[in-house]
Amino acid sequence: MPDSSRDTAEGAGWGSAEPGAYRRLMPTEVQKISWLDPRMLWAARNGVLASWFGDPTGRTRSRWVAQRAAAGAPADKVIRRAEADRFSFLVIGDTGEGDEPQYAVVPGLLKAGRDTSFAVLASDVIYPVGSADDYDGKFFRPYRDYRAPIYAIPGNHDWYEDLGAFMRVFCGDAPPLPPEAKPRPLTRAWLRSLLWHRPRDGDGGRLAEARRLRSEPAQQAVQPGPYWAVDAGPVRIVAIDTGLLGTLDAEQGAWLREVSLDPRPKILITGSPLYVDGEYRPCAIEGGGTVDDLVRDPAHRYVAAIGGDIHNYQRYPVRVEGRTIQYVVCGGGGAFMHATHTIPRVDVADVTEDDFRCYPLRGDSLAFYSRLYGRRLRLRRFFTLTEDEATAVIAERLGIRPGRAPGATRITRRTRLVASLLGTGRRPGRKARFRLPVRKIYTQLFSPSSATYSPPFFKCFLRVDVSPEAVRLRCYAATGNRAQEVDPPVEDEVTIPLV
Structure with a gap:
């Protein structure tokens, strides 16, 4: 069975892969x-x-x-x-x-x-x-x-x-x-x-x-x-x-x-x-x-x-x-x-985070949007997170096991700030901070930016x-x-x- 995004970053489609036909x-x-x-x-x-x-x-x-x-x-x-x-x-x-x-x-x-x-x-x-x-x-x-x-x-x-x-x-x-x-x-x-x-x-x-x-x-x-x-x-x-x-x-x-x-x-x-x-x-x-x-x-x-x-x-x-x-x-x-990284830690109808499944994984969603915003705002060095950085900061912010184990990476202040700006979900009880329009406003007004080619x-x-x-x-x-x-x-x- 081929690797999925839950197995490897390559299975998620990251890296220098050969484009399809x-x-x-x-x-x-x-x-x-x-x-x-x-x-x-x-x-x-x-x-x-x-x-x-x-x-x-x-x-x-x-x-x-x-x-x-x-x-x-x-x-x-x-x-x-x-x-x-x-x-x-x-x-x-x-x-x-x-x-x-x-x-x-x-x-x-x-x-x-x-x-x-x-x-x-x-x-x-x-x-x-x-x-x-x-x-x-x-x-x-x-x-x-x-x-x-x-x-x-x-x-x-x-x-x-x-x-x-x-x-x-x-x-x-x-x-x-x-x-x-x-x-x-x-x-x-x-x-x-x-x-x-x-x-x-x-x-x-x-x-x-x-x-x-x-x-x-x-x-x-x-x-x-x-x-x-x-x-x-x-x-x-x-x-x-x-x-x-x-x-x-x-x-x-x-x-x-x-x-x-x-x-x-x-x-x-x-x-x-x-x-x-x-x-x-x-x-x-x-x-x-x-x-x-x-x-x-x-x-x-x-x-x-x-x-x-x-x-x-x-x-x-x-x-x-x-x-x-x-x-x-x-x-x-x-x-x-x-985006899936904007979904908060799941607790609805007795369904917990351990029961919930999503695709793309939250870390891959955050990495995708960080590249997207870095490109659109011409701030690539600031916004762009690697898939490992995104996976690690998601696990930290939500207090969950990551869908795919991240490689050795350090969560920095920049990583946390980018995750917060891009609307990353948070643990229940934490106050929301300023976010860029990733979910409702973004998809209504800026959907062409997320339709990458x-x-x-x-x-x-x-x-x-x-x-x-x-x-x-x-x-x-x-x-x-x-x-x-x-x-x-x-x-x-x-x-x-x-x-």
């Missing part, structure tokens, strides 16, 4: 996404408008679902696949920036997933606003050599153009929704409609040509809408759409309650993770209750809940009434990397192996280096008994 898969010209561009921020304004003037996602989603039902989609929105009792599938989250980090995932994914029955894209299929013409280089081209069907659930970025392109690609070339009646003047809905971003004229003109890249019969799949379930072998996989603001409308909530009554063991796939960054986010359902209420109910037999949206890997094994549910974040499929990228994908006895989850790393392309390392693994 992923660039051969890329188109000649790649447009880089820049969230510093005011035009890009303006195009992606719908999430802010929804939080200010009311979220129309639920109503729009209901219209899409009604259209699909009228076209003959199954009323229960369940896809029934003729899988054997033993099969495998992939989960890839937050993929579609169309640049080097996304394509770097592909070679390892094709190798580790060559015998899988299908794949699921979990959240944010296309950045920045889910446009139809972006599907060529951000969906069809990168996954053209994956010979099985791909299902998807939308993320908030796919909703920035009211989900039209997503529905055309994944739901049987669904036609556009008819226009709605204009809202009454001077209402919140009226103000929202004046400012709402909509697809540009002619968007999707290249879609027919792009489809040829995944045109084999074995690659085709049509799903009944933006949320759905798959019955495959001994399990039911339930996928929900959390829209622009990370919640469920009442209609989808009623459907989720209904499909959860099936007696089979279940895996939930959601655009918004329920445990993330050491916090509990149960996901509200309009009208009352939460998604996690349904996941925790022993009658529903959920064994795992896998969410995208956050661009790294995390796992929380939560004990619920004598059983363990694996809550997983799997959003490292291509978009810029969310040379390895290591610290991307990942999930392989799920199902049998009547157990579900096995494995997180594979994709660094962009040749060694991890040829033999992708496993960064985390857990087996969940079903019997």
Whole structure:
């Protein structure tokens, strides 16, 4: 088995490694996404408008679902696949920036997933606003050599153009929704409609040509809408759409309650993770209750809940009434990397730091961001930490065993200062000091700086192996280096008994 980041720095992708061959898969010209561009921020304004003037996602989603039902989609929105009792599938989250980090995932994914029955894209299929013409280089081209069907659930970025392109690609070339009646003047809905971003004229003109890249019969799949379930072998996989603001409308909530009554063991796939960054986010359902209420109910037999949206890997094994549910974040499929070194020492739902797993390791995340800030601020000598320095200072600040033993290194005042400035988590009870914007502000305004275009990228994908006895989850790393392309390392693994 190849070294992972938990074994060696080389296994993490550091050092003078040979670059991978992923660039051969890329188109000649790649447009880089820049969230510093005011035009890009303006195009992606719908999430802010929804939080200010009311979220129309639920109503729009209901219209899409009604259209699909009228076209003959199954009323229960369940896809029934003729899988054997033993099969495998992939989960890839937050993929579609169309640049080097996304394509770097592909070679390892094709190798580790060559015998899988299908794949699921979990959240944010296309950045920045889910446009139809972006599907060529951000969906069809990168996954053209994956010979099985791909299902998807939308993320908030796919909703920035009211989900039209997503529905055309994944739901049987669904036609556009008819226009709605204009809202009454001077209402919140009226103000929202004046400012709402909509697809540009002619968007999707290249879609027919792009489809040829995944045109084999074995690659085709049509799903009944933006949320759905798959019955495959001994399990039911339930996928929900959390829209622009990370919640469920009442209609989808009623459907989720209904499909959860099936007696089979279940895996939930959601655009918004329920445990993330050491916090509990149960996901509200309009009208009352939460998604996690349904996941925790022993009658529903959920064994795992896998969410995208956050661009790294995390796992929380939560004990619920004598059983363990694996809550997983799997959003490292291509978009810029969310830091893990900002996650405080974990203590949530009786999950401690010894139980918690993440990728990249906190030390590697801190080393990555220290290089990034050193380059952007032109202060390399001050900011840049070696991977050993970063690993050691993380262990000191959080009081934890490092994920990988650091080499002989001395923690200096500069090391501690850089770790503090870059938002490194701290032990409970310690006061926060001034930090540079690494987490929320950084990822909203400065994401292009964390979308580096040379390895290591610290991307990942999930392989799920199902049998009547157990579900096995494995997180594979994709660094962009040749060694991890040829033999992708496993960064985390857990087996969940079903019997």
